[in-house]
Amino acid sequence: MPQHNLTRDEARERSALVDVSSYEHTLILTGVGESFRVRSRIRFTAAPESSTFIDAITASVERVRLNGLDLDLAEVVGPARIALPGLTAENELIVDAHFHYMNTGEGLHRFVDPIDDEIYLYSQFEVPDARRVFPVFEQPDIKAPFSFTVVAPDKWTVVSNSPTPTPGSPAETFTELGETPLPSMAVWQFAPTTPISSYITAIIAGPYRSVHSELTSSDGSLVPLGLYCRSSLFEHLDAENLFGVTKAGFEFFEREFGVSYPFEKYDQLFVPEFNAGAMENAGAVTILENYVFRSRPTEALVERRTVTVLHELAHMWFGDLVTMRWWNDLWLNESFAEFMSTLATAEATDFAEAWTTFATIEKSWAYRQDQLPSTHPIVAPIEDLADVEVNFDGITYAKGASVLKQLVAWVGREQFFTGLKRYFDKHAWSNTELADLLDELEATSGRDLTSWSRLWLEESGVNLIEAAVETGDDGAISSLRVDQLPWSLEGQPTPSLRPHRLAIGFYSDGGDGRLALTHSFPLDLDGESVEVEEARGLPRPDVIIVNDADLSYTKVRFDEASMGTAARRLSDFDDSLTQLLVLATLWDEVRDGERPVQDYIDTVMTHLGAITHSSGLLTQMRQLDSAVSAYLPPQQRETMHARLADRFLELLATVPEGSDQAFQFVRGFIKHASTEEQLDRLSSWLTPETGSVFGITLDTDLTWEILIGLCAHDAVEDAAVAEMSRRDPSATGVRQAATARASRPTTAAKSWTFTRLVDDAGLPNSELGALALGFGAGLQRPSGEIIASDAPLRPFSEEYFARVAGWWETRTLEMAQTMTMRLYPPVSEGTVEATRQWLTDHPAAPKGLLRLMRENLADAERALRVQRVSSASNGSLNIDS
Structure with a gap:
């Protein structure tokens, strides 16, 4: 299913013509079949005798009625738009159409739980995917009240932005639609929302289970709270912790902003196969269901969930109450939510070292992004949707939040939050640009922010x-x-x-x-x-x-x-932030080719036991993997993996059993085990009598990690994977089994996986991601060669460069992005040359694809530079344990 564009000029012209009074959408959702019916009534004003269009990516259109006249469908219905000619001052548009259920995490996503065969639906609309579910003027500055009427199975739960009404009989709705009544159905008629942008509307439907609480807002009103997830996950939903974080966030934000929560209720729904961490739908936040922990999480993951919950809550003010006019000011949403969620985490939850986590994870993301050829100002130039759809990156989120932290110090915290209150009060339910915010901050701080804004927000790049x-x-x-x-x-x-x-x-x-x-x-x-x-x-x-x-920054x-x-005395520092800043600087020097990667590996291997900050430790574990798998020459990797695995076993003898450190070191051993002796030890952990190692329970997800690690070395029979799949028939188990089988370093496994990825357009987003993860594991042999492919496939690298442009013509954005990044060939001189040639041959490729290919090239060129430095040196730092 292709992507469809909208330019800023088109949006600007349309918003000058159109003002929407109301949307009324009726959806019949059975979850069965390929599509669902939607009948929409949109009332709007327009310049008389003008014409415009409404966005709609449909399966079919049965009727378009404008101001009492049925329009010729052949003349007005296009692939993603419906033309609206001959407008009057007051207009009523009725559209009757069918829309596709999706399995890509966009539009209305449909998921079938393999445990009980129950159907779950949820919407994901940012940036331009409300148009996959109903006709809409799909741009953030055309706000309006939305009224949803949903007909669905009576055993389902249905949630939207407005409070969930008591379901009733759908007979009258079926009569109005001219539909034959369906048995065991009910209707939910949601009250109109406040004026909001289309991308934060939401519909979630299915047999979700829930738990509820409430709080008193700063204005004295009662705010109902809800937590929802699939029935098969409900036993793992730790509601007490989640409600605690949510309530702490409410109190913190209402106090700091001086503005009470702007919506009637606050639901958080953990949904399957979600592409991002979460989405700030007004009053109905959808969250990646991996945050419902069915197995032991690291403390870092628990902290990440806390930050995510608070990030989305901050969006209720930044983004939902006040929204950017166009996507060039996306940072007004994301940078503020990122900054405020870290501030709230540090000051209102148990994670008092949240700024250490921010420095370690978020800022490293920002620095990497800011040194790619695709770097851009925080206030980015966005000419069309193709620009913004790949701009949810480390600059928009993490650099923007870093700069905001500096701005608070520059203008003063009290003045900063006083300015925000003025900003919310003045622009509630409307749209803003950068200047609107700066005006209020200048007024409360007395500082001229013109120069500051130009240097920090409107210029790209990083200094040293x-x-x-x-x-x-x-x-x-x-x-x-x-x-x-x-x-x-x-x-x-x-x-x-x-x-x-x-x-x-x-x-x-x-x-x-x-x-x-x-x-x-x-x-x-x-x-x-x-x-x-x-x-x-x-x-x-x-x-x-x-x-x-x-x-x-x-x-x-x-x-x-x-x-x-x-580096030599890293363990002797008294605080984790200083340790991690030293390692971040050393890592940056390695990435810039100023030091051999061995310096970083030796430093971390020596001092890893002294790093107790969970998110900081997780970051070093990930960077160690990158150091060995990308920055060491291929011929040195096998030996280094073995050294790391042995080192993790040494460390496990020194740290408290069952601790978070021990948990991460066990996972490190699983990741790097490669010798026959190490793999035998790993295999022994799968025996029924081995319930735990080093105080760490070998639960379901950790067992899957072991199997995937063994499969990556072809050191376990597929019967073991099949047996684990039988024991864990969940959606997570299905994905883990796909990764395990794709991880085998054999021609047959890689060829089968690649063929499924590129030929099966019906793969859901979660399975595609799982297969792509396994495909990349061990694809490059120690010699530097890539595993051969089976006929009729050409070598995998050739297949990639021949096919990648086609993915952007036939797949949705999320799927095309995943394939472009995950299937990119392993780094080599040949890969670099092929990428350069591809870019030369495809100057007119979609902008998003060109950006990702340039980023792929930049990363590959950097990796080769670091490999050359590493080949020429045995290390320049004298690191002693």
Whole structure:
């Protein structure tokens, strides 16, 4: 099913013509068949004698009636639009059509639970997919009240933006629609919403089970709360924790914003096969059901769920109450929600070190994105939907949130939140642009934000800050200078030097074997350099940390002596944030080809036992995998995987049994086990008498990880996978089995998997992702060669470059993106050359595809540079345990 575009100019022209009074949509949802019927009545004003169009991606259209006249369907119905000619000042449009059920996580997604064969539906509309469910003027600045009437099986639960009504008899609705009544059906008639944008409307239907609570809002009103999930997952829904986080978030946001919750109720629905973490539908948030933990989660995952819950709650104000006018101001939604959710997590929940997590995960995401050829300003130029659909990235979310954190420090926290209250009060239920927000912040802070906005929000790129230190014969500091340099990318404008509020930290050993903070020098850097006058005459510390406490958004470099000591004595720092900032700097140097990757691997392997911050530890585990699998030359990877697996076993003997560290180290051993002895040990964990290892219960999901690890080395029979599938017939089990079978490093397994991925257009999004994950595992042999394919397939790399453009013509956006990124061939000189040639040969390819291919190329070129540095060196840091 192809994608369809809408330009900013078209949207601007349409919003100047059209003002919608109301949408009334009636949907008949049985969950059976390929499509469902929708009858829509839209009332709107328009410029007399003008014409426009309404968006609708339909299976069929039976009737279009405009102002009492039936229009010729052949003349007005297009692939994604219905033309509306001859408009009057007041208009009524009636559309009767059928729309497709989807299995791609877009539009109205249909899922059948393999455990009980029950059907579950949910909508996902951001950016432009409400048009896959009903006719709509699909752009954020045409807000209107939405009224939904849903006919569905009477045993189902139906949830939308408005409070769920008591279901009634559908007889009258069937009569109005001219439909033959269906047995065992009911009708839910939802009250009209407040004026909202189409992308945050929602319909969720199926035999969902729920638990309910309530809270009193700051304005005294009672807000009902609901938590929903599939029946087969309900026993795992930890409602007490989720309600606790939600209520803490309500109290925090209402206090800080000075504005009460703007909707009538707040439901959170954990839904299957969701493409993202969650979606901020007004009053009916949909969330990835992986956050219903059926097996033990890491503490990092529990924290991530907390941040996600609070992120979506923050959207009720940022995005839902006040919405960007067009998608170039998407950051007004996402950056604010990201910043506020971390702030709330740190100050209103048990995860007080949330800013450490932010520095470790979110900012590293932002830095990576900001150094790709696709980097863009936070306020991005968005000319059409093709621009925005791939812009939900590390800049829009994490860089924007990082910059907002600096803005709060720049204008003052009290002034910042006072400005936000004015912003919400002035623009409630309407649409805004960047200038609307800056006006309020300038008014409350007294600062001119024009220059700040231009440098931080309207220019792309990241700069580098480093310290230059000189000492006298007595070891005292004679000069400490902090320099800022532009970090230039080929084909991108050189970023301006930006104003930074940051700190330089001195860390020294006072004789107790610890590296403790002795001095912290806050400073403003606005230009090329600044001298740290207070440091002159002090003894040189053991380590000088640039951007101490992670106050600013910037690449950093330590002086060589400081980095050497910091890496060698990483375990001696007193706080996790400093540890992780050192590792982030070292990792950045490796990625830039300034150090061999062995330096990073050796440092982490030596000090991993001292990293106790769960999200920080998870990040290092992931980066270790990337270091070995992408940045080491292929010929060195097998040996390094084995070394890592042995190291995890050593660490497991030193950390408390059953701890989060132990859990992550067990998973690390599973990931890297590769020798015959290691794989035999891993296999022994599958015996019935082995219920736990190192205090970690071998639960369902951990058992699947073991099987996938063994399959990746072809070290387990498929009968074991089949038996586990029998024991775990859930949707997760189906996906895990697909990944396991696709992981086998054989021609037969990879060929079968690739053929399914590229030829079976009916694959649901979850299975496609699971198969693609397994396909990439072990595809590149230690020699650097890619596993051969079976005839009639050409080599996998050739197949990829021959087919990738076609995926963007025949698949939806989510599916095309997944295939483009996940099936990209392993890094080699041949892959780089083939990508360059593809880009030369396809200058007119869809913009989203061109962006992803340029990113693929940039990542591959970077990996080759790092591999060359690693091949030429055995490491430059002396890391001793």
